[in-house]
Every structure is written in C-alpha cells, then in structure tokens.
Amino acid sequence: MENILQVRLASGLVKARLDDTMNTFPVYESATALRGDRLFFSLLCTAPFGLHGSPRVEVSVDSPIAEHVTVYDVEHVPVQLPCYADVKADEDYIDHKPGLFPDVLRPAKVVFLYPGQLHQLYFELRVPEDATPGSYPITISLKNAELVASAEASLTVEILDAVLPPQKLTCTEWFHCDCLATYYNVEVFSERHWEIIENFAKMAVDTGINALLTPVLTPPLDTVVGGERPTVQLVDVTRENGKYTFGFDKLRRWCEMCRRVGVRELEISHLFTQWGAEHAPKVMATDNGEYRRIFGWDTEAAGEEYVTFLRTLLPVLKEKLDEFGYRDHYFFHISDEPGVKHLESYSKARNAVIDLLIDHPVRDALSGFEFYQQGLVTNPIPSNDHIEPFLAANVPELWTYYCCSQGDKVSNRFIAMPGYRTRVLGAQLYKYNITGFLQWGYNFYYGRRSEVVVNPYLCADGHGSWPAGDPFAVYPDVNGKPLLSLHHVLFVQALLDLRAMQAAEAVCGREAVLEAIEAEGKVDFSHYPRNAAYLISLRDTLNRMAAKK
Numbered sequence: 001m002e003n004i005l006q007v008r009l010a011s012g013l014v015k016a017r018l019d020d021t022m023n024t025f026p027v028y029e030s031a032t033a034l035r036g037d038r039l040f041f042s043l044l045c046t047a048p049f050g051l052h053g054s055p056r057v058e059v060s061v062d063s064p065i066a067e068h069v070t071v072y073d074v075e076h077v078p079v080q081l082p083c084y085a086d087v088k089a090d091e092d093y094i095d096h097k098p099g100l101f102p103d104v105l106r107p108a109k110v111v112f113l114y115p116g117q118l119h120q121l122y123f124e125l126r127v128p129e130d131a132t133p134g135s136y137p138i139t140i141s142l143k144n145a146e147l148v149a150s151a152e153a154s155l156t157v158e159i160l161d162a163v164l165p166p167q168k169l170t171c172t173e174w175f176h177c178d179c180l181a182t183y184y185n186v187e188v189f190s191e192r193h194w195e196i197i198e199n200f201a202k203m204a205v206d207t208g209i210n211a212l213l214t215p216v217l218t219p220p221l222d223t224v225v226g227g228e229r230p231t232v233q234l235v236d237v238t239r240e241n242g243k244y245t246f247g248f249d250k251l252r253r254w255c256e257m258c259r260r261v262g263v264r265e266l267e268i269s270h271l272f273t274q275w276g277a278e279h280a281p282k283v284m285a286t287d288n289g290e291y292r293r294i295f296g297w298d299t300e301a302a303g304e305e306y307v308t309f310l311r312t313l314l315p316v317l318k319e320k321l322d323e324f325g326y327r328d329h330y331f332f333h334i335s336d337e338p339g340v341k342h343l344e345s346y347s348k349a350r351n352a353v354i355d356l357l358i359d360h361p362v363r364d365a366l367s368g369f370e371f372y373q374q375g376l377v378t379n380p381i382p383s384n385d386h387i388e389p390f391l392a393a394n395v396p397e398l399w400t401y402y403c404c405s406q407g408d409k410v411s412n413r414f415i416a417m418p419g420y421r422t423r424v425l426g427a428q429l430y431k432y433n434i435t436g437f438l439q440w441g442y443n444f445y446y447g448r449r450s451e452v453v454v455n456p457y458l459c460a461d462g463h464g465s466w467p468a469g470d471p472f473a474v475y476p477d478v479n480g481k482p483l484l485s486l487h488h489v490l491f492v493q494a495l496l497d498l499r500a501m502q503a504a505e506a507v508c509g510r511e512a513v514l515e516a517i518e519a520e521g522k523v524d525f526s527h528y529p530r531n532a533a534y535l536i537s538l539r540d541t542l543n544r545m546a547a548k549k
Helices: 177-184 190-208 249-261 304-324 340-357 390-391 419-423 425-431 486-508 508-517 532-546
Strands: 005-010 029-035 038-046 057-062 068-079 099-105 111-112 119-126 134-144 149-162 170-174 211-214 235-241 243-247 263-267 284-289 292-296 363-366 379-382 399-401 436-437 473-476 480-482
Touching: 005 149, 005 211, 029 532, 038 149, 038 486, 057 068, 068 425, 099 379, 099 480, 099 486, 119 134, 119 486, 149 486, 149 532, 170 211, 170 263, 190 249, 190 480, 211 249, 249 304, 263 304, 284 473, 292 304, 292 340, 304 340, 340 480, 363 436, 379 390, 390 425, 419 425, 419 486, 419 532, 425 486, 425 508, 486 508, 486 532, 508 532
Parallel strands: 029 149, 170 436, 211 263, 235 284, 363 379, 379 399, 399 436
Antiparallel strands: 005 038, 038 119, 057 111, 057 134, 068 099, 068 119, 134 149, 235 243, 284 292, 473 480
16 A cells, blocks of 8 residues: 545535545635635545554645635534434534534644544645735645655635725624633632633634623523532622622723724623522622622512612713723623523512613523514624524514534534534625624633533533533634634634625625525525635635725
C-alpha cells in the first residue's frame, strides 16, 4: 500500500465523522466573499491503513491572503444524548444514536491523523474591509516527514467589491460567570476571574453576541428549588435597620469591560425566579453588619419585603447604568419561560415593578401567546416552534429563541444536527424581520438545575439534561480562554448570511432577496431546503447581488 495522504476540500457546513468516507462530501473549490466577511471551509484528509501510531502532519497555507486564514483542528466529543426521544421521527439529524461527533475547534499548525479515519480540518478566512477585490487562490498543504508524504488542495476565493454591513440583530447567548469561576477554580470576581470573564466576553462579541447577560443579582436560572448557584452579584447591598444602600463598583467595572470588548446592549438578569416568577432570586447583603442571604426561595416574589427592595434598587440602578455608558442600551427580564399556569404569579410580580421599567424594553422568553395578548409581555421572545401566532399578530420588533425543546423540524444548534440546519436560521430571521435572538447557554458548564459540574469535553448534554450542544457554545481551554465549537461557528455563519441579505437588499431590494431565499421552495421556521448546497448557492447569489453596480 502506498503511504500517501489523501485530501479533499469541502464546505464549512460539513460535520465529518470518523467513519465517514471522503466521497460523501462534495468538493468545494471556489467561493465568493464580501469585504469585511468571514468565509469558512473544510479540508478532509486520511492517512493510510497499516501504520502504527498517528502520523504527525504539518499544515500550511499558501496564499496572497494567508495571513488572514486561521487553521483549526476539529476534535471529536462524545454525544450521549443527540436529541430527545420524542423527535426521533425527524430524520434531519446526522444521527439519533450516541457516538463521537466533530465539535471542538482548536487552532493548530500540526495535527495527528489516525490511520483509516476521516480527519477534518477547518479554516476561517477573515476578509479585511479594505481588501482589493479580485480572485485569490488559497492552497492548503499537508506534509509528513516520516512518510515522506504530502498532499495539497486549492480553493479560489473571489472577493467582491461590496462591504458586509454591521450586524443589526441584537443577539444574546447567556453568559454564566459562575460557571467560569467553578470550572477554573478561581474566586468569584478575583482578578483572575475578571481576566477569564473578559476573555470569554471578547470571544462572544467576536462571534456576533452583542448583548451580555449582566448579573446585577445572581441570575435565578437553572437552579434546583431550594438550592443555590455561586453568588455573582454585581451590586453590593447593605441593609441597616431596614434601609437599603448599594455599592456599584463591580457593576462599573463590568460596564467598562463590556464597552472595551464591544458589547452593545446589557441584558439585566431576571428579577424573579424562572418558570413562573414565584420567588425572589438569591440576594446577598451585609444586613446590620452580617453578610448573609436576605432573599431567595423562601421569599414570595410579589411580597412586600422583596418588592420594597426592588423599588429601592431599580431607580438607582438605572441611573448608574446610564452613568456607566449604557443609557438606552439595556433591557430587563421578569421571569424566564413562564407557562400559561403561571399567568397569575407572573402578573403579580410584573405589576409590582413595571412602572419603574416601562421606559426600557422588558423581554421574556415564552411560548404562550396569552402573555402578549393580555399585555403582560409587550416584548415577547417566543421560541421558533411557537412563533406563528406572534407573527400573525405583527408583534413589533419581534425576537425569537431556541433551546433544548426545539428539536423537531426547526433550526437549532445541536451537535447531532447537520450544519445547514443551524445555518438556515439566518434566512428565517431575515424573512420575518426578526430583530433579536436569544439562546440560554454560551458557557453553561453545570448539569441540570446546576447541581453538578460537568467536563464539557466529555459531557455536552448536562448529564443527559439537554441535547448535546444546547448548554454551551464554546469550550474552556486550559489558559482561561475559550475555544470555538463547530456548532457555534455554524450559528455565526447564519448571522453572516443575515448581514449579506441586508447588503443585497440595499442594492436590489427586499423582494429580490426574498425571491433568492425561496428559489428552491418555501422557507419559514419549519420548512426550508434540507441540504447544504442550497445555502452555499444562496450565499453566492447574495454576495453577487450586493456587489451589483
């Protein structure tokens, strides 16, 4: 057997499993991009059978724009829960069975190929805004000295004379400060913790997350009833003889960090507990000289004591957020995902403070149209599988979200879903003029209800709580910085597509863009072409529309 390396270029939508064959994936040899754009593509490679050990292979990029190309080695992770059992009739998954799936993207110049297994490398080209339009060859070379073997493949990228516009969509994926402190075993808001927080926030902004969950109080999210998550409260509270005063030094530092890395909006953490607004979040205070918890699961949400606290805090908080640089750039939550059975408790909690919040958006993720219909939530965030009545009602500035439960027919970012299923979200957001998107897990490294800590490299499903890929978008590297995941980068491509649609609209009009989106059939939140070629062709069409003179 010849000791040769075999390679094939493939698109950035590919998720290649170890036992896949190279011929499964179409060759990807040409692409277009706009100035200021980001283009992703893959290189699939195999080493010969019969070798002992894994060949060490050096990866190099030869191109006039090589300095703008990053190489990632794609690492596989165990996926024990690909999806919930009730969606297995949905065939649009790579697999419904547990197994190893590609997901971690680790920057690399050297990779190790396991003989007989398909290996995927991933590439990101960041096109400078001032790039000169034209065609640019990119040649990827692999070389192994021991085998005296090498292989190469080339892609031609045509940079068109149009600039990708800034992102208009407000996007948040919940940022969990406590998970970072726990995973890295550092004290909350120690200098090292602040450094790690900024590393992760910087990556969030770089990938289109421009609103950051801000823990004014420790977020009452995914917490077992009666339990606690680590305290990450940014506002210091003092109570003396029933009177409250507040310290905002940590909040000031948070806002300074957010402005430094480019966070556009602050998403103020929920004022009441998840799933019904029945209790207060954990609030720590120096109470008559003793530092202790003064509110929590034993506190009635709309009770006089907690409401008095909120009504004292909120006016001062708003003044400070304005002072710290976020005037008119923050929004509030009452309670996450209330159900119809929680209408009464949600209403009581909301009505206790809404007069203090009405000058800012108050947004909540939910599925029940009744909350909007009754005027309880004026800025609803329905899930993408319950959005139809909100669309029919022409809700202004509508947002949407997905999480673990959106696994049937609609777009999501589960690791076991094909890449096009995640990326098609961009077309859906554009068609329906969606102005904001929410997802609950940028970096949630706990299990269900935050009772256990997980190793995300071994457990991407929160100990069987959610389909793998739902709890987090990035992996924590040993250096206190995040590593991208493939399932998150596919979401990033959806955001880039959305911007390309807006660029094309500015030149050719909205109707022309909608026609391009539906060139292969109806597109809504549960219907779309179920193949990668559709999105590759659509993006090329949009790019050329944007560059049309």
